[in-house]
Amino acid sequence: MRYAETGFNLEIDLTRGNIERVATDPELTKLHLGGLGTNAKLFWDRVGPEVSHFDPENLLIFGTGLLVGTPAPSSNRTVVSSISPQTRLFAFSIMGGFFGPELKRAGYDKIILRGKSEKMVYLWIHDGKVELRDGEHLRGLGSLETAEAVRMELEEPNAAVSSIGLAGENRVFFASIEQGRSSASRLGLGAVMGDKNVKAIAVRGTKDIQISDPMAFMKLCNESLHYIKEREKNPVKGVMPILAGLGSPQEMAVDDEKWHTENFMWGNARTRRKGFWTEDIAEQWSHTMHTMRTRLLSCYNCPMKCGAAISVDSRLCSYMMKCFSKLTYTMGAFADLDFGLRIAQKATEHGVDAFSAPQTMAFAIELLEDGILPASEFPGMPEDSEGRFYWLLDKIVRREGIGDVLADGTHWAAERIGNGAQAYAHNNIKKTEQLPLKLGMLNHMYFLMYSTGEKVNITQIEGNFPQAPFMTREENEEFTKDWPHVPDDRFKRWFEDWELRGENSIPNYPHTEAACEIVNWQEQMHYIDDSIGLCAGLSSFPLKPPFHIHNIPTLISAGAGLEMDEETLKFVTRRNRDLVRANNIRRGMRREDEKPPEDHWKRRFPELEEQLLTDYYLFKGWNEDGIPTEESLRELGLDYVAEEFLETGILKAGGAAAAATGGAS
Amino acid sequence: MSEPKKKKTIKRIIIDVDKCNGCQGCEVICSAFHATPQYSSNNPERSRIRVIRDPLADIYIPVYAGEYTAAECAGRDKYMIDGKEYEECAFCRASCPSRDAFKEPDSGLPLKCDMCESDPTLDEPMCVQWCLAGALVFDVREEEVEEEEQEPEELDLGIEALANRHGWETVLAAVSRLSKKDD
Ligand code: SF4
Ligand code: SF4
Ligand code: SF4
Numbered sequence: 001m002r003y004a005e006t007g008f009n010l011e012i013d014l015t016r017g018n019i020e021r022v023a024t025d026p027e028l029t030k031l032h033l034g035g036l037g038t039n040a041k042l043f044w045d046r047v048g049p050e051v052s053h054f055d056p057e058n059l060l061i062f063g064t065g066l067l068v069g070t071p072a073p074s075s076n077r078t079v080v081s082s083i084s085p086q087t088r089l090f091a092f093s094i095m096g097g098f099f100g101p102e103l104k105r106a107g108y109d110k111i112i113l114r115g116k117s118e119k120m121v122y123l124w125i126h127d128g129k130v131e132l133r134d135g136e137h138l139r140g141l142g143s144l145e146t147a148e149a150v151r152m153e154l155e156e157p158n159a160a161v162s163s164i165g166l167a168g169e170n171r172v173f174f175a176s177i178e179q180g181r182s183s184a185s186r187l188g189l190g191a192v193m194g195d196k197n198v199k200a201i202a203v204r205g206t207k208d209i210q211i212s213d214p215m216a217f218m219k220l221c222n223e224s225l226h227y228i229k230e231r232e233k234n235p236v237k238g239v240m241p242i243l244a245g246l247g248s249p250q251e252m253a254v255d256d257e258k259w260h261t262e263n264f265m266w267g268n269a270r271t272r273r274k275g276f277w278t279e280d281i282a283e284q285w286s287h288t289m290h291t292m293r294t295r296l297l298s299c300y301n302c303p304m305k306c307g308a309a310i311s312v313d314s315r316l317c318s319y320m321m322k323c324f325s326k327l328t329y330t331m332g333a334f335a336d337l338d339f340g341l342r343i344a345q346k347a348t349e350h351g352v353d354a355f356s357a358p359q360t361m362a363f364a365i366e367l368l369e370d371g372i373l374p375a376s377e378f379p380g381m382p383e384d385s386e387g388r389f390y391w392l393l394d395k396i397v398r399r400e401g402i403g404d405v406l407a408d409g410t411h412w413a414a415e416r417i418g419n420g421a422q423a424y425a426h427n428n429i430k431k432t433e434q435l436p437l438k439l440g441m442l443n444h445m446y447f448l449m450y451s452t453g454e455k456v457n458i459t460q461i462e463g464n465f466p467q468a469p470f471m472t473r474e475e476n477e478e479f480t481k482d483w484p485h486v487p488d489d490r491f492k493r494w495f496e497d498w499e500l501r502g503e504n505s506i507p508n509y510p511h512t513e514a515a516c517e518i519v520n521w522q523e524q525m526h527y528i529d530d531s532i533g534l535c536a537g538l539s540s541f542p543l544k545p546p547f548h549i550h551n552i553p554t555l556i557s558a559g560a561g562l563e564m565d566e567e568t569l570k571f572v573t574r575r576n577r578d579l580v581r582a583n584n585i586r587r588g589m590r591r592e593d594e595k596p597p598e599d600h601w602k603r604r605f606p607e608l609e610e611q612l613l614t615d616y617y618l619f620k621g622w623n624e625d626g627i628p629t630e631e632s633l634r635e636l637g638l639d640y641v642a643e644e645f646l647e648t649g650i651l652k653a654g655g656a657a658a659a660a661t662g663g664a665s
Numbered sequence: 666m667s668e669p670k671k672k673k674t675i676k677r678i679i680i681d682v683d684k685c686n687g688c689q690g691c692e693v694i695c696s697a698f699h700a701t702p703q704y705s706s707n708n709p710e711r712s713r714i715r716v717i718r719d720p721l722a723d724i725y726i727p728v729y730a731g732e733y734t735a736a737e738c739a740g741r742d743k744y745m746i747d748g749k750e751y752e753e754c755a756f757c758r759a760s761c762p763s764r765d766a767f768k769e770p771d772s773g774l775p776l777k778c779d780m781c782e783s784d785p786t787l788d789e790p791m792c793v794q795w796c797l798a799g800a801l802v803f804d805v806r807e808e809e810v811e812e813e814e815q816e817p818e819e820l821d822l823g824i825e826a827l828a829n830r831h832g833w834e835t836v837l838a839a840v841s842r843l844s845k846k847d848d
Contacts, residue, residue: 071693071707098689105708148721157719180720206710206770211697214704218697222794229797294723298688303797305686309723316723316749 002026003212004067004560005034010108010130012123014196015056015115019130024109030562031637034066034109036092036530037576039081040583042112043090044641049586053085053188054171054195060113062103062162062201065533067559069104069209071221073228073546074535076100076300083587084187085173086356086409087430087456090583093189094460095162096299096535097182102160105205117197122150122163125203135199140166142349143178144319150202163200164190165351166397171195172407174356174433178348181297181307181320185353186457187432188409212561220555224546228303228538236479236543238470246545247304247537248459251326252296255286257337260324266331268362269427269436281336288337304537312345319345324435325354331436332358333389343389350397355457356409359433361392363410363424364402372419377402409433427597430589432456434597442601443467444507447609448519448616450596452626454580455526463522463541464548465491469498469505485548487521494518507605512612516619521549527573527580528552575636578621578628582641585650591617591626627651670809676780677804678729678793685725685800687718691792698781698791710770713778714792717755724749727800730767731758733775738763 011020024038032038039061051057060082067075078100084091103111106125122135138146147161160179167175168190175190176183184190211217228246235244240259242249258277266273294316296305309317321344329347330340347357365388367373379401381391395403405413410425410433427434429450435458445465446458453461464485470476473496480492494514499505510518525540525548532552539547547555549566557564581589594613614624621632630651633642645651692709699713700706709715713730738761744751760767760775767776781790788794793803 069707071697071704073690105710144721206708208700208706208708208711210706211704214697214700214702218704225795225797232797295686295725297686297720298690298798300688301690301693302688303690303795305798309720315721317721320720 001210002029003210004070005029005064005109006104006107006209008108009110009112010125011112011114012132013115014113014117014121014132014198017117017132019132021108021128021130029066029560031572032576032579033531033556033572035063035068035077035079035533036065036081036527036580037572038110038531039063039079039092040090040576040579042110043081043583044579044586047083047090047583049588051083053083053088053192056116056196057114058083058192060189060192060196060198061110062099062113063110064100064104065529065531067555068533069101070211070559071218071301072534072555072559073221073224074299074302074304074538075533076302077530077533077535078103078184079530079533080177080184080189082189082192084189085171085191086188086411086432089430089454089587089589090580091187091189092455092530092580093177093184093186094530094536095177095179095182095184096302097160097179098300099160099162099179099182099203100533101209101300102203102205104209105207106203107205107207111201113193113196113198116195120169120197120199122146122200122202123198124150124154125201125205126156126159127204127206135197138199139169141199142166143168143176143351144180144349146200147178147180147202150200154202156202156204159202159204161200161202163351164193164198165349167191167350167352167407168194169199170397170399170407172352172397172399173409173412174353174360176351176353178351181299182322183348183351186355186455188353190351211559213558216554216558220551220558224538224551225303227546231544231546238475238479239466239543243467243543246542248306248323248535248541250306251323252293252306252308252321255289256282257285257327258282260327261331263437264327264331265436265438266334268332268366268424269359269434269438270366271334272438285337288341292338292341299535302535302538306537310341310345312342319348321348328354328358328436329389332362333385335386335389339386339389343386343393346390347393350393352393352397353433355435356433357393357396358389359427359436360396360406360410360413361389363413364392364406366424367417367421370424372421372424373402373417426599429453429596430456430593434458438599439601441603442507442605442609444608444612445510445515445519447507447596447601448515448612449522450600451594451613452519452616453523454584459541460526460536461519461523463536464525464543464545465518465522466495466543469495469500471500473497473499483544484550485544487517487549490514491518491521507608512615515612516616519616520619523577524570524573525549527577528569531573531576532556571636574621575638578633578636578638579641581622581626581628582633582638582645585627586644586648589626591624594626623651630654672807673810675806675808677806678780678790679802679804680727681800681802682726683800684798685716685727685796686798687716687720687725688798689716690795690797691727691801692716694791694795695781708770710765711776713767713776715766722749724751724755726751726755728756728766729758729778730760730776732760732777734759734761737761 063079081092120135121132143163143165146163162179171191173188176185177190293308295309297307307322312318329343396407411431414421414425449461476496494510529540553564630642691714692712695712697704697707717726742753789803793801
C-alpha cells in the first residue's frame with residue numbers, strides 16, 4: 001500500500017501517441033520524497049546535457065508533491081519541470097490551485113511528457129481513462145478560453161485544466177502554463193508545452209487518497225489550522241503589513257501600495273518615484289481595487305486567500321490574479337492600476353510571466369527611446385505608454401516583427417539586437433528577469449540567495465528569517481520569544497544581536513558562518529515544500545508559519561508512512577538540492593553564472609562577496625566552482641553523479657580543489 | 666392553546682455564499698471524517714457537502730447532501746441573482762440521478778449529511794471547523810416546540826448574505842420545495 005502518493009506515473013510519448021501507466025519504485029520516494037526531488041532524478045536519468053529546450057528529448061513533467069491531496073492545508077503544489085528556453089538549465093516552476101490534487105485522485109503522481117506531437121492535441125485524464133485528443137480547434141484561444149472550451153467539450157465542469165495561450169503556442173521564452181487560480185509562470189515552460197504541441201491537460205479524479213497514520217496526521221492538520229487562526233489575529237509586529245501575515249504576499253487584499261510604488265522601480269527597473277503615493281492616487285487605486293476585485297480566492301484546501309477574481313468586463317470574474325503581478329504591468333508602463341489589471345487579463349489569456357513580460361516591454365521602450373532600436377521597428381505603435389504596452393504584448397505573443405526578437409526575453413533579445421542592448425537587460429539573474437528592486441547597501445545574505453538560488457527567483461529562496469533587524473535589541477528579543485521555527489537556538493542569538501547600524505549590521509553581520517546557516521535554512525525549507533507539495537505560503541515563505549522543520553517530519557511520516565525525523569529530512573533535502581545542482585552543473589552552470597544583477601545594490605563589496613560565495617560553497621559541500629564534491633556526492637548516495645562528473649572531467653579525482661581553501665570562518 | 670411546550674435543540678449551518686471561495690476544504694475534511702477507519706483517506710467525491718464551483722462565473726455555492734430522490738426534476742428553472750445566472754440544481758440538496766454529487770463513487774448509494782454525529786459530540790461539525798473563510802457558521806438554538814410538532818433537524822439552506830436582497834424568497838421557497846420533493 002502506498003500512502004499519500006499513488007505509486008504511478010503517466011508516461012506520454014507525444015511523438016508516437018503512446019500512453020503508459022507506470023508503477024514507480026518506492027525506494028525513490030524514500031530517497032527523494034516527490035515533486036521537485038523525483039523530477040530532478042528523472043531529469044538526471046533521462047535528459048542529458050546534449051538535450052536542448054526544444055528538442056523532442058526534453059521532458060515536461062507535472063509532478064505533484066508527496067503530500068498533495070492529503071488534508072494537510074495547502075498541500076496542493078505541482079512542480080513543473082523542463083529545460084528552460086531562457087536559462088537553458090533544469091527549471092522548476094511551481095503552481096498551486098486545483099490541478100495537483102485532481103491528478104492524485106485520478107491515480108497519478110506525475111505526468112511525464114516526451115517527444116512532440118505532430119498536430120495540436122490536448123490530454124484528457126479521467127481516472128483510468130487517458131487519451132490524447134485533437135486540439136487543432138483550440139489553436140489561438142486564450143488559456144482560460146481553452147480551459148472553458150475543453151470543459152464544455154468533455155462535459156466535465158469540474159475538470160482541472162492547465163493550458164497555454166498564444167505565447168506558449170508561439171514559443172515565447174517567458175510563456176506560462178495557466179491554471180485559472182494559479183500558474184507555472186517562470187522560466188518559459190509554457191513555450192516547451194507549445195513546442196510539444198500540447199494545448200492543454202485536463203484532469204478529473206475521483207479516487208481516495210490514503211493516509212498512513214490518520215490520527216497523528218489529523219492532529220497536526222488541526223493544530224496547523226488552529227495556529228493559522230491565531231496567527232492571523234496576531235500579525236508579526238513591527239514589519240510591513242505584507243510581511244506580517246501568512247500566505248504569499250497579500251497583494252489582493254491590500255489597497256495601500258505606498259511601499260511598493262515608492263521603493264520598487266518603475267519602467268525597465270530603473271526609476272524610483274519617491275512621493276508617488278499621494279492621497280489622490282490612493283483613492284483612485286482603492287477605487288480600482290474595489291470595483292474590479294470581486295472575490296478573494298484560495299487554492300485547494302487552504303484557508304488563506306492569496307488570489308482574487310478580477311473583473312475587467314461584464315463578467316464578475318474575467319481572470320484570477322495573485323501577488324505582485326498586480327503591479328508589474330502598471331509600474332513597467334508608468335501607468336495606473338486600472339491599466340495594470342486590464343492588461344493582465346490579456347496577458348493571462350496569452351499566457352506570459354508577469355515579471356518577464358512587462359520588463360521586456362519596458363526594455364523595448366528604452367531601446368527605442370535611446371535610439372538603439374529604430375522607430376521603423378515599431379510600425380503603427382501608438383504614442384501613449386499604455387497603448388504601446390498593448391501593442392508590444394500583441395507583437396510578442398504573435399512573434400511578429402520586433403515582437404519575435406522580444407519574445408526571447410531581455411537577455412536573448414539583447415544578444416540578437418546587439419548595438420549595446422545588453423546593458424539594458426540589466427535586471428536578470430541567470431538570463432531571467434527579476435523583481436524590479438534596487439537597493440543601497442549590500443545585504444550579504446541576499447547576495448548569496450540571489451547568486452545561488454536555482455529557482456532563479458528570490459521569493460523562492462528567502463522567507464523564514466526576517467529581512468532586517470528591528471530598530472532595537474528589545475524588539476529583536478520580543479520577536480525571538482515565540483520562534484520555535486528555527487533549526488536551533490543559535491539562529492535566535494544571531495537575530496537578537498543583529499543591528500540596523502553599527503558593528504553588528506550588514507554586510508558584516510550576521511558573520512559568515514551565521515549567514516551560511518541562515519541562507520541554507522531558508523533554502524532548505526523551500527526544497528522541502530517543493531518535494532512534499534506544501535505551499536510556501538504556509539511554510540517556507542512567511543515569518544512564523546504553521547509548518548516548519550520540527551513538525552514537517554511527522555507530517556511526512558504520518559502522511560506517507562515513511563520513517564522520517566529532522567536529520568533524515570535535512571539529509572534527503574540536501575540530496576535533492578544537490579541533484580538539482582548536478583543537473584545544471586552538467587549543463588555548464590558554473591561560479592561565474594552565480595551573481596545578482598550588477599546594479600541590485602549601490603554599495604558592493606567585491607572581495608567580501610567573492611569570499612562569501614566561496615565560504616558558502618564549501619559550507620554546502622561544493623567546491624570553489626560551485627560543483628558538489630565527490631565526497632559530498634558519495635555521502636548523499638549520489639555516487640552515479642560523482643562517477644559521471646569524474647568521467648567527464650567536471651570533477652578531478654580526490655577533490656583536491658575543494659579542500660584547498662579554508663572552511664567557514 | 667394550553668398544550669405542553671417542549672424544548673428542542675435546533676442545529677443549523679448558516680451558509681454565507683459571499684464568503685465561500687471554493688477551496689474544497691469542507692469536502693476534504695467531511696470525507697476524511699467519514700472514512701473508515703476515520704481520517705484514513707479523503708476524497709471530495711464522498712463528501713456530504715459539495716461546493717458548486719464555476720470560477721469564471723464567480724459562482725461558489727456550498728450545498729449539503731439532503732434526501733435521496735429516485736427521479737430527477739422534469740423541468741429546470743434558472744435563477745438570476747445579482748446579475749448571475751444559476752442553474753436550479755446549484756441549490757439542490759438531493760442525491761439525484763441527474764448528477765454525481767452525493768453518491769458513494771463505488772456503490773452509487775446516496776450520501777446524506779449527518780451533522781458529523783459522533784460520540785462524544787463535536788463542538789462544531791468538521792466542515793464548519795475547517796472553513797476558516799467563515800462561509801459556514803454553526804448555530805445551535807433551544808426552541809420551544811409544540812409536542813406533536815415534528816421539527817426535522819434540517820440544515821438551513823438560508824443563504825444569509827443574499828437573504829435580504831429582493832427576490833431571494835422565491836429561491837428559498839423553491840429550494841425547500843425541491844428538497845421535500847419525492848421523499
Ligand atoms: S497560502 Fe495562498 S497561495 Fe498558498 S495555497 Fe494557500 S491560498 Fe494558495
Ligand atoms: S471550506 Fe468554506 S470557503 Fe472552502 S469551499 Fe467549503 S464552504 Fe467554501
Ligand atoms: S456537517 Fe459533517 S457530515 Fe455534514 S457536511 Fe459537514 S462535515 Fe459533512
